[in-house]
Amino acid sequence: MDVPVSQRDRAGLEFLGTLQGHAGGILQPAAGARYAELVPEPPADLAARRRSVREAIGDHGPWLFDRLLTRYVAEEIYVRAIPAAERARAEIEAWLDVPADAPGSLTLDPDLVAPSYFGEGFHLTTGGWDGHDLMGVVIHDLGYRYVLMPGGVGAARAGESLTDHRTQVARQAPRRDYRRILEAGCGNGRFAEVVSAEYPGAQYVGVELSATQLQYARARCVHGGHDWELVQAAAEATGLPDASVDLVAIFTLFHEVPPKSAREVVEEMFRVLEPGGDLVIGDIAPAERNHAFRAVVLDWETEHRGEPFMRSYLQLDLPSLLTDAGFTGVEAYGLGKGDYPWIVRGHKERA
Numbered sequence: 001m002d003v004p005v006s007q008r009d010r011a012g013l014e015f016l017g018t019l020q021g022h023a024g025g026i027l028q029p030a031a032g033a034r035y036a037e038l039v040p041e042p043p044a045d046l047a048a049r050r051r052s053v054r055e056a057i058g059d060h061g062p063w064l065f066d067r068l069l070t071r072y073v074a075e076e077i078y079v080r081a082i083p084a085a086e087r088a089r090a091e092i093e094a095w096l097d098v099p100a101d102a103p104g105s106l107t108l109d110p111d112l113v114a115p116s117y118f119g120e121g122f123h124l125t126t127g128g129w130d131g132h133d134l135m136g137v138v139i140h141d142l143g144y145r146y147v148l149m150p151g152g153v154g155a156a157r158a159g160e161s162l163t164d165h166r167t168q169v170a171r172q173a174p175r176r177d178y179r180r181i182l183e184a185g186c187g188n189g190r191f192a193e194v195v196s197a198e199y200p201g202a203q204y205v206g207v208e209l210s211a212t213q214l215q216y217a218r219a220r221c222v223h224g225g226h227d228w229e230l231v232q233a234a235a236e237a238t239g240l241p242d243a244s245v246d247l248v249a250i251f252t253l254f255h256e257v258p259p260k261s262a263r264e265v266v267e268e269m270f271r272v273l274e275p276g277g278d279l280v281i282g283d284i285a286p287a288e289r290n291h292a293f294r295a296v297v298l299d300w301e302t303e304h305r306g307e308p309f310m311r312s313y314l315q316l317d318l319p320s321l322l323t324d325a326g327f328t329g330v331e332a333y334g335l336g337k338g339d340y341p342w343i344v345r346g347h348k349e350r351a
């Protein structure tokens, strides 16, 4: 939605975007260049890479300031965006309040017990994804729009649009004629928009744990004239019938779950896919596909930027999880700079 934001609130958020852009666009490349100069042949192992970066540039000003600003911005987004959203509460609530009988559906589960790791509070969001009732708008229309899109976030660099990455991922499905498409970890519906645009003849189903993200997705669905089915459930146990979808498309869920859950999610996706169906995953490339310095930058988020499973994800053998679950024709490849987005895809054979 277009949140009415005062000049002062907007300037405060844009300032954070500028800081993040300076960190990611100027300081971090300078630190990377210094590291490459000092360590022309970096180690392959992630822990050794971490040590190597610390030893080589641990006292390098641009590196220290890059990390300081990145952490500061990540925390400060919510300090600034939540009050800005509160000031626009009436308009935001009016936008979220869509008619119950509009096309599509939202099924919330008041008895849902989310997996314990979900309470960790991703991305340093104050109180987690559901720490504030307007968190959908706080994250998307304020944080992402004014700070993270212009400044860069995670594997996406300053100015790169995650929407473009989503479109690239959605296009990696091998067919165009899907009937029913499931997205696990659908957030506030940004990938759903892309899936609907790319596969206009298919019914979209989104599964997500966070109620605030789903409420945002529901409003996005109604205002956009879609008929999405949105369900509050864990990707590990969706509650959907066996063999009920013919494509599963997932964008940036796997780096947010622990390895045991990653395996369970892949198995669950295999269960709900009908024979002949496909799975397409878009996320961050594993450590060995990133340059040593870049891998350490991503790994740093584990302890310092609310990505508790980034380290394990970077070392996860996702293609093997697909093969173990029964998928065939498993492929893994990168699409853009630094192999981001990274694609892992597989097929469920007809019996």
Ligand SMILES: C[S@@+](CC[C@H](N)C(=O)[O-])C[C@H]1O[C@@H](n2cnc3c(N)ncnc32)[C@H](O)[C@@H]1O
Pocket (backbone or CB within 6 Å): 115, 118, 129, 166, 184, 185, 186, 187, 188, 189, 190, 191, 207, 208, 209, 210, 213, 233, 234, 235, 236, 250, 251, 252, 253, 256, 257, 261
């Ligand atoms: C980085 S966001 C991506 C959202 C969406 N796919 C998109 O492209 O905008 C990851 C989402 O996965 C959700 N999530 C994390 N763990 C989950 C789980 N076990 N089951 C369902 N959703 C989960 C989070 O709440 C979050 O909304």
